[in-house]
Amino acid sequence: MELYTGLQKLTIKNSGLRSIQPRAFAKNPHLRYINLSSNRLTTLSWQLFQRLSLRELRLEQNFFNCSCDIRWMQLWQEQGEAKLNSQHLYCISADGSQLPLFRMNISQCDLPEISVSHVNLTVREGDNAVITCNGSGSPLPDVDWIVTGLQSINTHQTNLNWTNVHAINLTLVNVTSEDNGFTLTCIAENVVGMSNASVALTVHYPPRVVSLEEPELRLEHCIEFVVRGNPPPTLHWLHNGQPLRESKITHVEYYQEGELSEGCLLFNKPTHYNNGNYTLIAKNPLGTANQTINGHFLKEPFPESTDNFVSIYDVSPTPITVTHKPEEDTFGVSIAVGLAAFACVLLVVLFIMINKYGRRSKFGMKGPVAVISGEEDSASPLHHINHGITTPSSLDAGPDTVVIGMTRIPVIENPQYFRQGHSCHKPDT
Known part of the structure; x- marks a missing residue:
């Protein structure tokens, strides 16, 4: 066949x-x-x-x-x-x-019965464990463990404890994380049929970053990752050594199936500010694992002046140092301010005095112009121009006075002056 x-x-x-x-x-x-x-x-x-x-x-x-x-x-x-x-x-x-x-009725002819020492077995990676399977019945069954595909080192030891009971021990040595979730099956067989019992093997182990890929453009830029660990680890990200916070630009999406966590760190329209090293940290009670990848999304627009750009992830408060000045400096400043104020006051006073008295000349004449001999077109050197300023004192002045400033000066005519002038120009007869 x-x-x-x-x-x-x-x-x-x-x-x-x-x-x-x-x-x-x-x-x-x-x-x-x-x-x-x-x-x-x-x-x-x-x-x-x-x-x-x-x-x-x-x-x-x-x-x-x-x-x-x-x-x-x-x-x-x-x-x-x-x-x-x-x-x-x-x-x-x-x-x-x-x-x-x-x-048909046949005595002592039944399906075998089977039992195991553990229904669920939980061990840590690297530990050893022993599981016992008991098969009983008549006829006495053959008992064995089905371990096809088991990665951990194992040995079988058969024990016939008493009549109609067949026991077999399965010893696991240096249990590996590859066997987490493995189902150990014990079978008992005789001519009537077969019975079986299963043991679920759970292996606890520290997290491992299986893969961390460079950014790849899909619908969004994706840094794909695969992490294993049991218990399932918590995941954290760092950007250039600083904690990465999710935002409208950056967020994480992943699904978890048993010990496996798989997903993407996604970027929505990243800029050159998002360039840098991205570190994935996986942590569970048994340990921590991390791996770093460099992500380059966009060239800097002005690479020659990169010192003027500050990464949004690297901003840290600038320390402010407050220095208390000595009392001597405060006293000196007070004196300087006082002197400056005094100088300003002095300048203001001088400015007012100049405006008030500076327009008057020391030899200025007020009042109506004194006219010698009452004639406006006289050739007398004492003839003055009237500036249109009239004061009571000037109105009281007689025709024979000249007002200079605030002083009245009497004018005395010299008859000889005019006569001599005539005689000089008079022709001889």
């Missing part, structure tokens, strides 16, 4: 078939229908069909012996497996009589 790996239906009828090897259908996993009726089969093992998903098994008109070897058929018929409940099956008893299968 090894050549027909895709076989789904098999019919062997009226062929005089007497026996079939227990692993005859091991290479035919797709078998769904088997018809072995009208043959000379006296016994048949359940192990033939152990790994098959049979929809129908036809076994009518065979000469089965009533024994523990066909007890599994009776159980399948009771449970309606493979449509055996719709068939009329018989067996031949020890006295040669034909007996309906459902009436």
Whole structure:
């Protein structure tokens, strides 16, 4: 049958078939229908069909012996497996009589019972552990652990503690985190059938950053990461050594499935301010792991004057130092201020005095101009211009006075002056 790996239906009828090897259908996993009726089969093992998903098994008109070897058929018929409940099956008893299968009664012939020392086993990475599986029943079952795919070092030790009990210990050495979530299965088998029990293995271990990728533009820029750890670690990010806070530009999205955390640090339209080193920190009670990646999103617009730019993540308050000046400095400042105030007052006083008295000349004349001999066009050197300023004192002045400033000066005419002037210009007779 090894050549027909895709076989789904098999019919062997009226062929005089007497026996079939227990692993005859091991290479035919797709078998769904088997018809072995009208043959000379006296016994048949359940192990033939152990790994098959049979929809129908036809076994009518065979000469089965009533024994523990066909007890599994009776159980399948009771449970309606493979449509055996719709068939009329018989067996031949020890006295040669034909007996309906459902009436067969065989003592000490049952499915094995099984138990394990742990239903859930939790260990730390690197520890050792021992699990015991007990199989009992009649006939006495074979007991074993199914550890296919287990990465940790393991050993099996069989112990027959007492009658009808078969115990086997499974020892795990230097348990690895790769086995976290592994299901350990213990099976107990006899001619009637198989029973099994499972143990869920949980391994606690520190977090590990499995991968941290450089930024990649998708719908948004994404720094993809994968982190493992049990218990599941908490995640934190640093930008250039400073805690990274989520904002409209930067946020984290990830999903967690068991020990695995996978997601992205996302950037919405980042600028050159977002360039720098990004550190992922994963932490759980057993330890901490971190990894750093450099993210470059945009070139700086003015690289020659980068000193004028301050990263929004690196802003720190500038310390302010307050220096208390000595009392001597305060006293000196007070003196300087006082002198300056005094100088200002002095300048103001001088300015007022100049405005008030500076317009008057020392030799200025007030009042109406004195006119010598009452004539306006006199050639006298004492003739003055009237500036239009009239004072009472000037009005009181007589015709023979001249007012200079606030002083009245009497004017005395010299008759000889005028006469001499005439005589000089008078022609001789």
